Amino acid sequence: MKAFVTGVTGYIGGSLAVALLKQGYEVRGLVRSNTHIRELGHLGVIPVLGSLYDTDIVARQAQDADVVVNAADADNAYVVSTLLGALKGTPTRLLHVSGASVIGDRAGGAFSDQCWTEANQPQPRLEKVGRVAIDHALQDAARDKVHTLVVCPTLVYGEGLGVRKQSIQIPLLQALARKHGVAVYAGSGENRTGHVHIQDLVSLCLLMIDEAPAGTFLFAENGEVAMKDLAQMLGNKLGFAAPAQSKSMAYLLRECCFDDPQEAEYGLGSNIRVCADRARELGWRPSHHDLLGWLAR
Numbered sequence: 313m314k315a316f317v318t319g320v321t322g323y324i325g326g327s328l329a330v331a332l333l334k335q336g337y338e339v340r341g342l343v344r345s346n347t348h349i350r351e352l353g354h355l356g357v358i359p360v361l362g363s364l365y366d367t368d369i370v371a372r373q374a375q376d377a378d379v380v381v382n383a384a385d386a387d388n389a390y391v392v393s394t395l396l397g398a399l400k401g402t403p404t405r406l407l408h409v410s411g412a413s414v415i416g417d418r419a420g421g422a423f424s425d426q427c428w429t430e431a432n433q434p435q436p437r438l439e440k441v442g443r444v445a446i447d448h449a450l451q452d453a454a455r456d457k458v459h460t461l462v463v464c465p466t467l468v469y470g471e472g473l474g475v476r477k478q479s480i481q482i483p484l485l486q487a488l489a490r491k492h493g494v495a496v497y498a499g500s501g502e503n504r505t506g507h508v509h510i511q512d513l514v515s516l517c518l519l520m521i522d523e524a525p526a527g528t529f530l531f532a533e534n535g536e537v538a539m540k541d542l543a544q545m546l547g548n549k550l551g552f553a554a555p556a557q558s559k560s561m562a563y564l565l566r567e568c569c570f571d572d573p574q575e576a577e578y579g580l581g582s583n584i585r586v587c588a589d590r591a592r593e594l595g596w597r598p599s600h601h602d603l604l605g606w607l608a609r
């Protein structure tokens with residue numbers, strides 16, 4: 313069996329690539345530079361040089377695979393369009409990694425009691441419309457005989473299995489705390505985010521590849537945390553004596569030099585609360601639920 317993975321040098325794509333290798337797949341991975349080729353080779357991944365915009369390379373590799381994992385960029389419609397075109401009428405499983413900020417509310421740190429499900433999602437905020445359209449296009453493509461699967465994780469934590477060991481969000485919050493000499497949160501910090509351990513996310517993805525019908529969309533979470541508590545734990549771990557501090561979203565956007573304001577609005581200030589019952593109904597049995605405990609250790 314053959315797999316093709318985009319985002320193979322990344323945290324999620326790399327972890328999935330290693331899991332597929334362990335299952336006996338021959339795994340090819342799209343890489344846009346030579347930087348990690350040696351490390352990928354040590355893992356057993358066959359690198360394919362190219363970018364998400366190299367239509368011929370992406371289409372050919374996808375058509376030659378039994379499983380395609382698209383874990384490079386949840387907002388890149390171009391590669392999804394290429395993959396959907398290439399896989400029309402084939403039995404290949406196409407697993408796309410989206411992200412649960414699609415239901416984020418930019419609450420500036422205020423708590424919301426709203427918890428969303430696959431069947432009950434809000435109208436996306438304007439900056440999330442593109443990602444939601446990609447997710448819908450993937451689900452709709454099941455009607456065109458493409459075996460599409462969309463997994464939509466909340467904050468992912470834990471040690472990656474591939475080249476990149478660390479997830480995005482917690483290192484970002486740590487860097488922010490180091491820069492300020494104190495851990496920070498937005499507003500009251502009572503906003504909550506779901507979370508899922510990378511090993512549990514991988515097990516859900518493998519289950520979806522094996523069991524889920526075409527067109528399946530699943531949220532992934534196994535617990536939630538208030539951002540104030542997360543900030544406090546990060547501060548403790550960094551050895552700061554002062555308690556975590558509240559900052560306004562305006563301050564965070566102005567002073568913290570985020571690459572993208574969405575990192576602050578969604579990564580710090582939003583409620584990202586979903587319920588992954590549907591994944592559990594499929595048979596998913598996540599074993600990690602304690603993000604703060606993991607951080608403390």
Ligand SMILES: NC(=O)c1ccc[n+]([C@@H]2O[C@H](COP(=O)([O-])OP(=O)(O)OC[C@H]3O[C@@H](n4cnc5c(N)ncnc54)[C@H](OP(=O)(O)O)[C@@H]3O)[C@@H](O)[C@H]2O)c1
Nearest residue numbers: 319320321322323324344363364384385386411465467468
């Ligand atoms: N980590 C989380 O907590 C989380 C939660 C929910 C959703 N997600 C979503 O899941 C996806 C993967 O996240 P991640 O944490 O694994 O990110 P990551 O560690 O930054 O990995 C991204 C990967 O995609 C590759 N890539 C990006 N643009 C590319 C392009 N134009 N051509 C070829 N390769 C490209 C990167 O290659 P290089 O190594 O060359 O940069 C890297 O291998 C993202 O869309 C993210 O938004 C992540």
